[in-house]
Amino acid sequence: MKILSIAERTVPIASSLRNARIDFSEITASVVAVVTDQFRDGRRVVGHAFNSFGRYGCGGPLRERFIPRLLRATPAELNDPDSGIVDPQRALDLMLRREKAGAHAERSMAVGTLELALWDIVGKMRGLPLYRVLAERMGEPGIEPARSVRCYVGGGFYREHDDLARLGDEVRGHIDAGYTEVKIKAGGLPLAAELRRIESVLALVGSGSRLALDASCAFGRDEALAFARAIAPYGLRWLEEPCDPADFETYRAVSEAYAGTVAGGENLFSHEEVANFLRYGGFEGRVVLQPDPPLAYGLLELQRIVALARAHGVARENIVPHGGNLMSLHATAGLGLGSAESYPGLFGPFGGFSREVRIENGRATLPESPGIGFEEQPALYRIFHELAASLGV
């Protein structure tokens, strides 16, 4: 097979969301379409992906380095010699030629987004949903992937008006939709108001183990410790990103002072960065790790990160891919990880899953379409379809 052309576009998400540190009013995402010369079921095989959400698009490095390097590669360089299908590992090696050490975030999103699109192609070529391909390549040997995965719903962003009432409406809606576990933003209001938010959600979900908090890196050391001590009695599922992602000393202090579980990882962009987080964070295995595949070089890097985390005593159950979307759902199921995240209705067309996925009793069923299956997520697929159409496909 041969890659004929690749298109990318930066799409504004136009979100009114706000966490403890920033608003998302300028946020964008990068979408890619990798067009091949192959057909399956009468349709041309095109690989799609986007660079997760919550950060900005990565069109510069896509256009200037990584798309040109993929397009310059020959099929003999890119394809698996046995199957003749593009091999994401070979593509990754090619994309990373002539890259200096370090500065992962400068390229990891562009590379990861393209790598995900190549996995979409692999799934489509083989007629398998991506999670099945991943289970075969990266799963626990001998373990069949489950037919559904545990799935929590993210949200609870701050609203300027009627915050508490609307938070309650939001969580009730999630429970009605089949979710049992929720995550809300934290750290953006005075402590008393934060505790009111927590208690109002606890009254709805019924147990601290069903509520996680995301502090979005808002705290310095003393604030993080004070906040962790204040929420300790609730026995929450986790406290996510209490401080700057590189502030391992505060992670260590919170881990030592807080009986609950700390979480982090969406702002780590390579296995090297994850290694330092685990080495210096003082978790001793008691951490929820949240890598985001398209932000951090893709699924092969996720596989390295999972192996590294396991070696640091982190259970698979406590590896929870970040980014509430189909890509992380496949990663969770395929690699046998703890839980998927869902963002239904948030981050424009990018949040949430496809119409193949049902939420039932806190679990998400898995899509059966070949590849990632964005074709069954109509508002998002419209963007991908237009992108491929711009290449005359």
Next chain:
Amino acid sequence: MKILSIAERTVPIASSLRNARIDFSEITASVVAVVTDQFRDGRRVVGHAFNSFGRYGCGGPLRERFIPRLLRATPAELNDPDSGIVDPQRALDLMLRREKAGAHAERSMAVGTLELALWDIVGKMRGLPLYRVLAERMGEPGIEPARSVRCYVGGGFYREHDDLARLGDEVRGHIDAGYTEVKIKAGGLPLAAELRRIESVLALVGSGSRLALDASCAFGRDEALAFARAIAPYGLRWLEEPCDPADFETYRAVSEAYAGTVAGGENLFSHEEVANFLRYGGFEGRVVLQPDPPLAYGLLELQRIVALARAHGVARENIVPHGGNLMSLHATAGLGLGSAESYPGLFGPFGGFSREVRIENGRATLPESPGIGFEEQPALYRIFHELAASLGV
């Protein structure tokens, strides 16, 4: 004053250089021109900078986020209220609004390049070379900036043919040009060949204290330790980047095993990353720190990095800005740091200094043109001039 328009361009450097890990054949640089409504000496005040060299350009984030944010800002938001001149600190704060924590490298080069161009404007508005402005704002109180700074010359890249003979020619040329201290690449050849290179240069410079090695992150832990032990008898000035920039455990092991000085910093993109390098690297002050201002958010971040390094016991003498060009020369002189780096004739028009700078007995004199003084670096200024001309200036 008001910023009227900003242009940026990605310029190929078309370098045939090769270090231990990569070649630089695809390398680019980003150049910016910040056009104001002000005139000095009959010329419009335009701020210029580029994002150093050795990594790739950063046109994506420049175009998509940081130039638009600067252009949307009002003079009241951007300017120092006393002088009416643009204030780089206010500009920095504005550029970093709506930026998530972490992922510094994704934006630090775009932000740093614009910040440097704003300092060029400040110098031009005040009729002072940038190093004098920096000495006033960031230097040691009461200390006048020197009229020249210590300056070493970087080079010694690997050549496919006649490597040793051409290395000798290169170093003899540097000595003839007035340099006394040189840095050559290391780690790209078998150890015996590396030692031959080192000894051939030592025979020319006369003392180990006048030769530094740059291993360009080539080694894993065991190789780094073996290499450090092998070069220890030469008493070299420093061993730069023996391993991956995030591999603090190898930095620590080398620091403990090696009696000489380890160097690093060009692949650290924020004060948070420098803090971890110093905290976990095990240097106990015995390190040469090499931050690169336009790669790492600019000169205000450099000031924070210098304060942080001083607090970790690193002498100013051992802070040596990376990037052999006018921007780092001003930083070295203005902040009273240890040494500037020079790359005459390498990295196309971007390496080396302006014609105002003379190299004498291992020191570089300082330019007297207002601002950074790229106007006196003709091959480079041609690029800036064309860029400003594209805006009709």
